[in-house]
Amino acid sequence: MPTLAQAARALAVREVSSVELTRACLTRIEQLDSTLNAFITVDADRALQTAAASDQARARGEVGPLAGIPMAIKDLFCTEGLRTTCASRMLENFIPPYESTVTARLRAAGAVILGKTNMDEFAMGSSNETSYFGPVRNPWDTSRTPGGSSGGSAAAVAAGLCVAAIGTDTGGSIRQPAAMTGITGLKPTYGRVSRFGMIAFASSLDQAGPMTRDIRDAAMLLQVMAGHDPLDSTSIDTPVPDYVAALDRPVREWRIGVPEEYFSTGLHPEARAAIETALEVYRGLGAVIVPVSLPYTQHAIPTYYIIAPAEASSNLARYDGIRFGHRCDQPKDLKDLYARTRAEGFGPEVKRRIMLGTYVLSSGYYDAYYRKAQRVRRLIADDFSRAFRDHDLSVILTPTAPESAFQLGEKNQDPVSMYLSDIFTINVNLAGLPALSLPCGFDAAGLPIGFQLIGRPLDESAILTMGHAYQQASDWHTVTPGISP
Amino acid sequence: MSITEETIRHVATLARLEITPGELQTYAGQLSRILGLMEQLRAIPTEGIAPMSHAVEMTIPEREDRVVCQDRRDALLANAPDSAEGCFRVPKIIE
Numbered sequence: 001m002p003t004l005a006q007a008a009r010a011l012a013v014r015e016v017s018s019v020e021l022t023r024a025c026l027t028r029i030e031q032l033d034s035t036l037n038a039f040i041t042v043d044a045d046r047a048l049q050t051a052a053a054s055d056q057a058r059a060r061g062e063v064g065p066l067a068g069i070p071m072a073i074k075d076l077f078c079t080e081g082l083r084t085t086c087a088s089r090m091l092e093n094f095i096p097p098y099e100s101t102v103t104a105r106l107r108a109a110g111a112v113i114l115g116k117t118n119m120d121e122f123a124m125g126s127s128n129e130t131s132y133f134g135p136v137r138n139p140w141d142t143s144r145t146p147g148g149s150s151g152g153s154a155a156a157v158a159a160g161l162c163v164a165a166i167g168t169d170t171g172g173s174i175r176q177p178a179a180m181t182g183i184t185g186l187k188p189t190y191g192r193v194s195r196f197g198m199i200a201f202a203s204s205l206d207q208a209g210p211m212t213r214d215i216r217d218a219a220m221l222l223q224v225m226a227g228h229d230p231l232d233s234t235s236i237d238t239p240v241p242d243y244v245a246a247l248d249r250p251v252r253e254w255r256i257g258v259p260e261e262y263f264s265t266g267l268h269p270e271a272r273a274a275i276e277t278a279l280e281v282y283r284g285l286g287a288v289i290v291p292v293s294l295p296y297t298q299h300a301i302p303t304y305y306i307i308a309p310a311e312a313s314s315n316l317a318r319y320d321g322i323r324f325g326h327r328c329d330q331p332k333d334l335k336d337l338y339a340r341t342r343a344e345g346f347g348p349e350v351k352r353r354i355m356l357g358t359y360v361l362s363s364g365y366y367d368a369y370y371r372k373a374q375r376v377r378r379l380i381a382d383d384f385s386r387a388f389r390d391h392d393l394s395v396i397l398t399p400t401a402p403e404s405a406f407q408l409g410e411k412n413q414d415p416v417s418m419y420l421s422d423i424f425t426i427n428v429n430l431a432g433l434p435a436l437s438l439p440c441g442f443d444a445a446g447l448p449i450g451f452q453l454i455g456r457p458l459d460e461s462a463i464l465t466m467g468h469a470y471q472q473a474s475d476w477h478t479v480t481p482g483i484s485p
Numbered sequence: 486m487s488i489t490e491e492t493i494r495h496v497a498t499l500a501r502l503e504i505t506p507g508e509l510q511t512y513a514g515q516l517s518r519i520l521g522l523m524e525q526l527r528a529i530p531t532e533g534i535a536p537m538s539h540a541v542e543m544t545i546p547e548r549e550d551r552v553v554c555q556d557r558r559d560a561l562l563a564n565a566p567d568s569a570e571g572c573f574r575v576p577k578i579i580e
Contacts, residue, residue, distance in 0.1 A: 097560040190540035204539050233546055234539070302523040313500060320501070322573055327566035334578045339503035351502055355493070355512055356519060358500040372526050374536035379529070381537060416518050432540020457541075 001028070001160030001480075004069055004217035011058070011068045018051035018058075018068025021163070022112050025070045028161045029114070031485035036137050038155040040075045041083050042115035050112045057110075064110030065224055072162040074153050075116035076123060077103050077208070078197040082113075086199045087121045087131040090325045090345030100197025101229045102166060102208050109224045114162055117152030121347045122316065123173055123201045125149050126421050129412045130349040137408070138181060139481040140447055144405040147177030153211045154181040159483055164221060165211045170201050171304055172400075172425025174209050175437035179400035179450025182439045184467070184477060185211045186218045189458050190432035191236035193222075194229030202311035203234075205304075205429045214477045215438065215467040219243040222460060238458065246461040247468040252286030254394040254466065257387055261297035262398040262424055271399050274441035274449040279397070281473050287466075290391050294383040297427060299376050304426040305419055306360050306373035312350075313357025319345060352415060381431040384454070394462050396454040399424050400437040404447035424452060434460045438467050439476040448476075488517045 001024075002010065010016045026044050033039055047070065054068040078084050078096035085091045103113065120130040128136040128151030136151040138144040139159035146155040150167030154177035157165050167174040169187035178185025186209045193208045200206060210221035223244060228237040258279065263272060279289055321327035321341030328344055331337030346354070360369035387393060402423060411418045428435040435454040442448055455463040471477050493513045497504045504512065558571055567574040 094564055097557060097563065191543075230546075230548065234541065234543070236541060236543075237546075296529075299526060299529060302526050305519065306523060306526075317501075321566060322575055323561075324564035325566070331576050333576055335501075337576055338501040342501055343503040346502075351504075351508075352512065352515060354500050354502065355496050356516060359488075359492075359496045359516065359520075362496065362499060368527075369520075369523060371536055372531065373523075374538060375531035375534040376526055376529055378534055378537035379531070381540070415515055416522060419519075419522075430540075 022051040067110030072165040101194035120149035123149040147180035149173040180405040182448030186436040196231040202308040257292040257393040270443040309353040309357030400450040
């Protein structure tokens with residue numbers, strides 16, 4: 001499967017049509033998705049119609065920046081008239097009456113939407129195993145998880161079922177699966193991309209972003225996705241820079257902060273070795289590696305697993321069986337309707353987080369847990385701003401995940417060990433910063449390893465430029481899994 | 486940190502979740518372990534630190550006070566589990 005940039009070029013010179021490209025994706029999906037389970041809904045007919053219309057529009061000279069590009073969308077974005085489940089039984093038959101801003105922007109730019117990808121239920125999970133529609137399998141080794149929660153989007157890009165995909169990231173759900181499937185995944189600054197029409201998990205943390213074959217594709221997609229939206233009151237109203245034009249800046253003298261806390265216990269030796277080799281590549285490009293300290297790093301997991309469930313328990317109160325979604329049979333009264341509808345509609349991990357969130361917000365515990373976590377959240381955010389300022393850093397470089405893709409079933413019996421796998425990504429969400437993951441090698445089992453670049457608020461250009469410089473000097477991002485029908 | 490089954494029952498009532506006796510026990514054990522993880526925050530001095538409720542400091546934007554809603558009753562009711570005569574239908578709530 002071509003990259004987005006390659007596909008756009010081939011379409012522009014009429015080497016290929018959008019219908020041919022879309023058909024190629026649909027064929028791959030037909031051949032491989034019974035194994036991978038990356039899609040919850042494939043919208044083949046409408047995709048082909050859109051592709052045909054795109055080819056006709058091109059013939060008339062009307063060409064949007066994503067004209068004719070077949071894409072996959074995480075099943076968390078509301079798509080008007082197209083089932084949107086959030087991988088939950090609760091929304092198994094939900095057909096949104098409106099379109100999310102992200103998908104509306106992609107469609108307006110000419111993208112062809114192939115379908116909706118599998119994910120952890122309500123984006124709660126790090127392995128895609130909490131999906132009501134069954135786990136996604138990693139194309140590099142189908143006995144393993146592709147990561148989560150945007151595991152379907154990650155597997156679809158890695159296995160060439162689409163040209164590019166969209167995910168969402170509340171605690172690492174774009175970056176961790178990107179690392180585990182050998183692709184590039186970007187979480188923008190909180191507020192850079194509109195959340196309108198994204199099914200809410202934790203509203204102060206959720207952010208949408210591109211999942212692509214390389215950095216250039218991520219820049220091209222962010223260009224379309226980013227921008228102010230009056231329908232999202234937390235959307236930032238500042239101009240969107242030209243991300244693609246910024247890619248080719250030289251990174252000589254750029255300062256890369258490397259926080260010691262991310263390289264201590266918990267990081268697998270093979271991941272450490274791959275990341276140290278990546279640092280050598282940057283030294284070779286003339287960048288300056290600066291050791292820094294982010295002392296509150298270790299407190300991010302408890303902080304996140306108070307704040308995110310607290311927000312989730314409020315957001316998920318809307319699933320009451322009245323206006324949309326699942327409703328239990330023969331409720332005896334309204335209370336019974338609520339309690340049984342929710343017991344049947346939500347899976348175990350979602351219920352666990354609703355319980356946890358309700359507990360930390362309940363009378364007598366609010367200050368000890370929720371208020372405390374909000375204060376520590378500020379300390380974690382301050383760690384980053386101090387490091388960027390005191391060391392005059394352009395970016396911070398860390399591992400993305402402590403280990404490569406683990407086996408399906410390995411961690412899903414123990415919520416605490418699953419939560420610990422988010423250690424390197426959730427700090428960024430708490431601080432609201434932009435960050436991306438890109439591939440930097442393979443372990444002995446042949447599984448991809450990724451590293452993470454974190455930027456200053458709204459400086460997506462810096463992490464994209466830095467990532468692009470690495471991909472110009474390496475070819476890990478061009479290696480694809482050998483999965484075949 | 487140990488959470489009793491009675492606390493779990495209370496939280497489940499607040500969260501409007503029916504739970505089975507088996508789940509009661511599972512959640513009591515799991516939430517105790519998860520909250521045990523949270524205990525490490527207690528040791529961090531946070532006096533005088535302003536709680537951070539959002540990643541971006543911004544004031545809530547106001548829009549012009551103008552009606553923009555269209556009548557989309559039928560489209561919105563299309564997802565309702567039960568509806569009648571243009572309304573959502575629920576079980577009797579007044580005895």
